[in-house]
Amino acid sequence: MMVLSQMDAGKSLTAAAARGNAGEVQRILEECRVHPDALNEFGRSALQVMMMGNPKIARLLLEKGADPNMQDKHGIAPAHDAARTGFLDTLQVLVEYGASVNIPDHSGALPIHIAIREVHRDVVEFLAPRSDLKHLNVSGQTAIDVARASRVPDLIDLLFAHIHS
Template identity: 45%
Template sequence: MSSGDELASAAATGDAERVARLLQDGASVDAVNRFGRTPIQVMMMGSTAVAQLLLGHGANPNVQDSTGTSPLHDAAREGFLDIVRILCSFHANPHLLDMWERRPVDLARERGHQEVVAFLQSL
């Protein structure tokens, strides 16, 4: 398993201890896994500890997949306000558009996540 796969796997399962260990051992925070995605793109959305670790080690909060979806799009769509706040505190761009020309706030609004909508509109 490549270091990108290992770190992405740890991030996806919310294993903050393993993420910290891999980063400490020199894993590249923006290494792509075998599916072409970075750990921040596949992290368990409810894991604030993993988000803090990855972003604190320089993960790019504005990385977009082939559809233009960023981690902020994902967090906003699913209603993870704490993750939205953390991403924004590390300069995630709330104005990025996906391929359907939707911003993260648009996805939060579609799903009825009013706290997320209010936060993103306050930026």
């Protein structure tokens, strides 16, 4: 049984999560009894730095009680990162374990604002019924305003369908 200091534990856990090494994440969580929200030297948790395309790592961390809504100094939560990178499967796992899709980052953006800007249609489709579509970012834009500004007509239609449903 290896006991790591919290800092070493956080470093090892976040490094394994960032590399996308699920086996190592599981080993550190179980053998070293590390809290899933242990921070690395940059003050970030494993869920915040994990390889976004690996829903298995998200699930491992969340099953052990990682906070899905932990925000960094820019107000960015894991759901914002999943929306930005377009990994719907990871976003679905986050939401399943209680991630809110209505927490704004410091620019007032919800995950849906970011997914629209990056034109991740499947993510926008998943987020639309779950998001506060009236929410304004700091520029005073709703999700539809962002879609208009991005000139993506089918996303505008998709969002309108959810507003009027």
